Amino acid sequence: MIWANSKQLASWVFVAFVCLGMTGCGGCGGDSPSSKLARFDFKRNSGNDEEKPAEAPAKKPAAEEPKPTPPAAKKPAETKPAAPAPAAETKPVEKPTPDPTPQPEPAAEPMAPVTPAATTEVASVTPTETSTTQIPGARDRFAILEGFKLQPVQGDRAHTKARSKAVLHILGQALAQQIADNQTIPAASPTDKSGRQLLSWRVHLLPYLGYTDLYNKFKLDEPWDSPHNIKLSGEKPYAFMTPETPDDRTNFVFMTGPTCAANDRRANPVSSLSPRGLHNSVVVVEVADPAHRVVWTKPDDLAFDPLDPAMAITGWPDSRFLAITGDGVVHEFPVISNDHLNRLFIVSNPISLGEIATSTPQKLGTTNGTNSPVETSMTSTEPGAALSRNDLDPNKLPLPSRVEIDSATLELRRLFQNEARAADQDKKKEEIATKLLQHAEYLKNDPAKQCAALQIAYRFAILAKNPVLLKDAFDKLQETFQVDSFSSDLYTVRFGAENLQKIPAHELPEFREVAKSVLERAEQENNYEAMNELIQIGTRFAASQNDQKVIAELDQLKERIKASRKDYDAIQARFLSLEVPSLDEAGNLMVGKFWCVHRNDWEKGFPFLLRSNDDRFEYLAETELTAPIDPRVQFKIAEGWWEIGISSPPGAERNKFLGRAAQWFKLANANMTDSIEKVTSQQRLQEFTRLTGITDIPDLR
Incomplete structure (x- = not known):
C-alpha cells in the first residue's frame, strides 16, 4: 500500500508544498522566493500540521505543555531543550495509520521535481515533535530552510542577494524571538568562569530555527574547538549558509563593541538600547570580505572600529549591505561614509534608520587622482552625514553631492598645498583655517567650493586644537547648509572642554550657550548618553573655576536625569x-x-x-x-x-x-x-x- 510508509510520503508532500509556495507556482502570480517568504506566517496553528498525523492523538494540548527556557550563554549546560525519548520518535511512525487529512495540492505536480534522494535527506533530519513544538515557529523555519536546499542558487550577487535576504528574514525572526524571551541581546563570545570561549550565539539560536537535534549534540560547557564540538562545525545549518559556498564558514556575524547593540562577553539588556530601541539597533550584518567569514560555531564576529566602520561590509557590487535589527527586520543599507556608519552602529546616536537606508551609496576609499585616498572626516560631524529632521530648513541650501565636494576639495588643496606642507606648528595651522574661513565668504555663489572650504577649515582647526575656529566653521556650515547641527554642536562642546585653555574669556559665554542648547535637544530626543557627557563636561569646567554653585546645580540635574532615564x-x-x-x-x-x-x-x-x-x-x-x-x-x-x-x-x-x-x-x-x-x-x-x-x-x- 502507498500508505505503508506514511511518514516518508507525508514528508515528501510537505517539502514539495514548501517549495511550491516559494517558487511562485500554483497561481500565486510568479512571486520571487524572497517576496513569498516575506509574507510567510511563522505563527500558524500547530493543529493544522500535516507532517505527522499519526502522532496527533498522543500529543498534549498546547496549554499543558510547559514553555521551555530559551538557551542562554551564561549556563549553557543547563539550558538545553529536553531531548525527546527514543520511543517518542519511533513508535508513532511505525503505526500504519492512514492520513485522515487529504493534501490540498495535486500529488503529481508538486512531487515531480523532488527526487527520492533529496526527500530522504530532508526527512532524516526533520526535528522530532517534541523539539519543534517547544519553541513556536521553529518547525516552519526549519521546513523553509531545508526546502532551500532543493533550490540551489547560482549567478551573480543579484541572485544570491535575494536568497541571502530570504535566509536573513528567517534568521531575524528566530533572533527576535530569542531576544524577546530573554530581554537581552545575546553575547557574541560567551565564556565560562575561567575565561574560555565557548560556543557562538549562532549555536544557541539553533532551537529557535528548528535544529534542536543538532543543538543537543553539542557539549555546551566545552569550547567551540574541543575535540567533540569541532566535529560538529561541518554540520552547518542552511540558516548560516553562504549561497554556493559549501564550507563551515558564514557571512552572518554580529557587529560587536561597547558602543554597539551586541557585546562580546556579556548579554546586553534591551533597556540599554535607549533612545534607539530594538527597531533602530543593528545586530547582525552580512560581511562582504571573504577574510572575515568565520566558522559558524566559533564565537568570532566583527569588532566595530569607529576609525574604520566600513571594514568587511564593503565590497558588494551595489555598495550596499544587508543587516538585521533587534526586532528581526532585515534592512539594506548603503555605504555612504564613515560618519554615516558610525551613526548607524553606535546606538547612543539618535537616528532613524530610514535616513540611512534612503541615502545614495558611495564607495569609500576612492582616490583623488594622486593615488592617495580622499580624506574622511576627522569628526562625527562631516557635512553629508545623516540629517536630523530639525535641520531640514527649507531656507538653507541642501548639501552638494559628494562628487561635487570632492572635486572642490581637490582644487582647494592645490591652492593651499604649499602652505599646508609648511604648517608644522599650531599657529600656522590656525592661519590656514582662518584663510579658508575668509575664502569661504567669497565663494557664496559656488556652494560646493564654499562647503569644501569650511570642511577643510574645521579640520585644520582640529589639528591646531583651536575650539574658536572650529566653532566658527561649524556655525557657517549651519547658517548656509542643511547639516546635522546637533552632532556638530555636541562635538564643539566636547572639543572646547578638551582645549579649554585656548578659549578666550570673552568667548566662554558662547560655548556655554551652545552646551545649554545641546542639552535641551538631547533631553527632547531622550539621548541620555549625550546628557550625561554634557554634565560631566560642565562639572569639570565648574571644578576648574571652583564654582561650587554650578557644581551643586549639575549634581541635582544629574539626579533628575538619572530618575528620568530609569522611567x-x-x-x-x-x-x-x-x-x-x-x-x-x-x-x-x-x-x-x-x-x-x-x-x-x-x-x-x-x-x-x-x-x-x-x-x-x-x-x-x-x-x-x-x-x-x-x-x-x-x-x-x-x-x-x-x-x-x-x-x-x-x-x-x-x-x-x-x-x-x-x-x-x-x-x-x-x-x-x-x-x-x-x-x-x-x-x-x-x-x-x-x-x-x-x-x-x-x-x-
Missing part, C-alpha cells in the same frame, strides 16, 4: 509608545507621568493619564483639559495634585506634583474672595516653599 528605560522595556496611548492602562500611566514629570509637558501627558488605571490621574487630567475658570474647581484640582505629591516618595515625581499643585493654588488664591479655600491655598503655598525651597512659582501655561 524611560522601563517604558522602552515594555515596548510602549511615547506618542499614542495603548490598551495597556498601567503603561499609559507610566508614559503620562513621564511626560508630566520629566518633560514638563502636561498637555502631552494628559491623553495618557485619561486612559490610565488610576482614577485620580484620570479625573485631574480630564478636569484640567476643560480649563476651568471657577476658583472652587481650581482649588479642587490643586488639592488633587497636592495629595498625589504628598503621598509620593521624595524625588522628582513628588516635587513635580507639588509644583503643579502650587500653580493651581496660586491661581485659585488670586481669583477667590475671603473663604476657607483661600486661606488653605495660602497655607499650602507656604508649605510648598518650606518643602522645596522654591519661592518663585511660575504661572500655569
Whole structure:
C-alpha cells in the first residue's frame, strides 16, 4: 500500500508544498522566493500540521505543555531543550495509520521535481515533535530552510542577494524571538568562569530555527574547538549558509563593541538600547570580505572600529549591505561614509534608520587622482552625514553631492598645498583655517567650493586644537547648509572642554550657550548618553573655576536625569509608545507621568493619564483639559495634585506634583474672595516653599 510508509510520503508532500509556495507556482502570480517568504506566517496553528498525523492523538494540548527556557550563554549546560525519548520518535511512525487529512495540492505536480534522494535527506533530519513544538515557529523555519536546499542558487550577487535576504528574514525572526524571551541581546563570545570561549550565539539560536537535534549534540560547557564540538562545525545549518559556498564558514556575524547593540562577553539588556530601541539597533550584518567569514560555531564576529566602520561590509557590487535589527527586520543599507556608519552602529546616536537606508551609496576609499585616498572626516560631524529632521530648513541650501565636494576639495588643496606642507606648528595651522574661513565668504555663489572650504577649515582647526575656529566653521556650515547641527554642536562642546585653555574669556559665554542648547535637544530626543557627557563636561569646567554653585546645580540635574532615564528605560522595556496611548492602562500611566514629570509637558501627558488605571490621574487630567475658570474647581484640582505629591516618595515625581499643585493654588488664591479655600491655598503655598525651597512659582501655561 502507498500508505505503508506514511511518514516518508507525508514528508515528501510537505517539502514539495514548501517549495511550491516559494517558487511562485500554483497561481500565486510568479512571486520571487524572497517576496513569498516575506509574507510567510511563522505563527500558524500547530493543529493544522500535516507532517505527522499519526502522532496527533498522543500529543498534549498546547496549554499543558510547559514553555521551555530559551538557551542562554551564561549556563549553557543547563539550558538545553529536553531531548525527546527514543520511543517518542519511533513508535508513532511505525503505526500504519492512514492520513485522515487529504493534501490540498495535486500529488503529481508538486512531487515531480523532488527526487527520492533529496526527500530522504530532508526527512532524516526533520526535528522530532517534541523539539519543534517547544519553541513556536521553529518547525516552519526549519521546513523553509531545508526546502532551500532543493533550490540551489547560482549567478551573480543579484541572485544570491535575494536568497541571502530570504535566509536573513528567517534568521531575524528566530533572533527576535530569542531576544524577546530573554530581554537581552545575546553575547557574541560567551565564556565560562575561567575565561574560555565557548560556543557562538549562532549555536544557541539553533532551537529557535528548528535544529534542536543538532543543538543537543553539542557539549555546551566545552569550547567551540574541543575535540567533540569541532566535529560538529561541518554540520552547518542552511540558516548560516553562504549561497554556493559549501564550507563551515558564514557571512552572518554580529557587529560587536561597547558602543554597539551586541557585546562580546556579556548579554546586553534591551533597556540599554535607549533612545534607539530594538527597531533602530543593528545586530547582525552580512560581511562582504571573504577574510572575515568565520566558522559558524566559533564565537568570532566583527569588532566595530569607529576609525574604520566600513571594514568587511564593503565590497558588494551595489555598495550596499544587508543587516538585521533587534526586532528581526532585515534592512539594506548603503555605504555612504564613515560618519554615516558610525551613526548607524553606535546606538547612543539618535537616528532613524530610514535616513540611512534612503541615502545614495558611495564607495569609500576612492582616490583623488594622486593615488592617495580622499580624506574622511576627522569628526562625527562631516557635512553629508545623516540629517536630523530639525535641520531640514527649507531656507538653507541642501548639501552638494559628494562628487561635487570632492572635486572642490581637490582644487582647494592645490591652492593651499604649499602652505599646508609648511604648517608644522599650531599657529600656522590656525592661519590656514582662518584663510579658508575668509575664502569661504567669497565663494557664496559656488556652494560646493564654499562647503569644501569650511570642511577643510574645521579640520585644520582640529589639528591646531583651536575650539574658536572650529566653532566658527561649524556655525557657517549651519547658517548656509542643511547639516546635522546637533552632532556638530555636541562635538564643539566636547572639543572646547578638551582645549579649554585656548578659549578666550570673552568667548566662554558662547560655548556655554551652545552646551545649554545641546542639552535641551538631547533631553527632547531622550539621548541620555549625550546628557550625561554634557554634565560631566560642565562639572569639570565648574571644578576648574571652583564654582561650587554650578557644581551643586549639575549634581541635582544629574539626579533628575538619572530618575528620568530609569522611567524611560522601563517604558522602552515594555515596548510602549511615547506618542499614542495603548490598551495597556498601567503603561499609559507610566508614559503620562513621564511626560508630566520629566518633560514638563502636561498637555502631552494628559491623553495618557485619561486612559490610565488610576482614577485620580484620570479625573485631574480630564478636569484640567476643560480649563476651568471657577476658583472652587481650581482649588479642587490643586488639592488633587497636592495629595498625589504628598503621598509620593521624595524625588522628582513628588516635587513635580507639588509644583503643579502650587500653580493651581496660586491661581485659585488670586481669583477667590475671603473663604476657607483661600486661606488653605495660602497655607499650602507656604508649605510648598518650606518643602522645596522654591519661592518663585511660575504661572500655569
